Amino acid sequence: MQLDQSGLEILDEDECRALLARAVIGRIVFTHHALPAIQPVNFALSDGDIVIRTSRRSRLATAASDTVVAFEIDDFDAEKRTGWSVVVVGHARHVSDPADAAALEALPLRTWAPGERDHFIRIRPELFTGRRIADAA
């Protein structure tokens, strides 16, 4: 078990990808009007990419176009004071290819919020950072 300088267990890329494959909700981190912005989204994986569904006019669609974003998932247990987080950094791009968009329609990616969400964003993970707080018990 490898620890970082804060004493947290370092999760390798395989562990990060496995946790991503099981998660349903993540948080996309981007810049909006030169300020740090974050938005929780449900997502699915396709060919290792994080896929998000939104509307074309959303703040997210506008801000996360051909740019580098971070994407975070985590799970913490306040009772046990344990948990883990995975942060992915990668390029976000709009899916403009109709064939790709049609294929993504088959993903289990129904949006939770009401309203039409006919637009897909792909994030290709380039950098993984995973950390776990070991159970003290």
Place this chain on the structure above:
Amino acid sequence: MQLDQSGLEILDEDECRALLARAVIGRIVFTHHALPAIQPVNFALSDGDIVIRTSRRSRLATAASDTVVAFEIDDFDAEKRTGWSVVVVGHARHVSDPADAAALEALPLRTWAPGERDHFIRIRPELFTGRRIADAA
């Protein structure tokens, strides 16, 4: 109940502050080496400020010094496909006043991770954005 253009219920500042007062874990969003960065942290409130405990040499302490950050809390139910999120934007500053630091020592803010965390950061909320996905049922 006021809805945004995505059909999400808008939470007002009082609701956001009430949710912050009950949360234990949040995510601080900042910029590191010109890239979007995010780190989950446990936190407490003091005079309405979000207070985080870290080590002086941490990436967070270095990056979140006299700068504008976002701070996010959320809670989602994957079964019911409901949940809420609160995003606060505000200035983060190091607590350098010894009297203030001594007072913050009394907060219920023990770090979960091992190692010394003798340094406090205050975030003064300036902008609140709260959203809730109404239960479809």
